[in-house]
Amino acid sequence: MTVTLNPALDLTVQAGGWQRGEVNAAQGAQQDAGGKGVNVAAILADWGAPVAATGLLGRDNAAPFETLFRDKGVSDEFVRVPGATRVGLKIVDPTRGDTTDLNLPGLTVSARALAHLQATLRSQPAGVEVVALCGSLPPGVHASFYAEEVARLREQGRFVALDTSGEALRAALTADTLPQLIKPNIHELETALGHPLTTDAEVLAAARDLIRRGAELVAVSQGERGALLVTAREAVFARPPRVTVQSTVGAGDAMVAGLISAHLDGLNLESAARRATSFSAGSITRLGAHLPPRADLDALAAQVQVEPAQPLTA
Ligand SMILES: Nc1ncnc2c1ncn2[C@@H]1O[C@H](COP(=O)(O)OP(=O)(O)OP(=O)(O)O)[C@@H](O)[C@H]1O
Ligand SMILES: O=P(O)(O)OC[C@@]1(O)O[C@H](CO)[C@@H](O)[C@@H]1O
Secondary structure: OEEEOOOEEEEEEEOOOOOOOOOOOOOEEEEEEEOHHHHHHHHHHHHOOOOEEEEEEEHHHOHHHHHHHHHHOOEEOOEEEOOOOOEEEEEEEOOOOEEEEEEOOOOOOOHHHHHHHHHHHHOOOOOOOEEEEEOOOOOOOOOOHHHHHHHHHHHOOOEEEEEOOHHHHHHHHOOOOOOOEEOOEHHHHHHHHOOOOOOHHHHHHHHHHHHHOOOOEEEEEOHHHOEEEEOOOOEEEEEOOOOOOOOOOOHHHHHHHHHHHHHHOOOOHHHHHHHHHHHHHHHOOOOOOOOOOHHHHHHHHHHOEEEEOOOOOO
């Protein structure tokens, strides 16, 4: 089950060579139901994993989300709230090969809606093995929300994955009970720890510290460069193959989905790194959260370079 308190309708605008502060021509636009946990659920569903998605969804523009869930076979357990889910503006410049995100804060959450969501989370059947807590917290939700839910979910015996940022990440990383899987990008990790991570050795040390404190797998993604994956016994760096990028939005979500499916399949770290990186690289070749066909993913996975990150000293 994935949890998204702050979903977004992503409006991707293709604007080659666009300039800040100027009048720019755009070549095309596409709207996709998104938000981190929505994307993770969509990718897992494409892979064939049974998945439910919950969170808070604005009643006024729920239709594109409902269509996505229906099309992919994701079980829709979102709590409907008054108002419209935020729009996320993603400006893609194919000439520079970059993506610019403008993310709005989202709907202010009432105590009632939050209580409804927490009741949904608490009443999941035992068969829900993995719970992925994904994305920013909307206004009205305390930064300690994830930290508290992680402890409750782990007490229930769930495997908990966390992909968030800012104060919510800082609170979750300083709590007594850490999620089993943590996937920050390097900037999110630096901000949460409150200091820069300038060398690979520093990133590895930071990840190992989280492992020592109770995480089982820490994946620090670093965009085009790849990702460092660390467990108690191993650390590898996974470099993606070169692909034709449509939009990098959701690359991290695809990685989370890949790591979850690898966990469910009991893959070793190298195979998990290959699968997760193939999901990320494959998903950025299309707009929205979609996986390419299995044969393309297998080809991508075979091209991922996985190297030991450092000698296995603690
Ligand atoms: N340009 C790229 N080419 C190939 N692979 C990429 C590229 N950008 C990202 N990736 C892959 O996706 C993974 C996750 O990317 P990134 O670190 O940007 O995640 P993120 O910041 O969490 O993304 P988002 O928040 O948009 O989901 C990387 O580790 C890498 O394997
Ligand atoms: O505000 P958050 O939750 O940090 O990020 C939201 C968001 O950028 O994340 C997804 C990509 O990862 C997009 O679908 C969505 O717009």
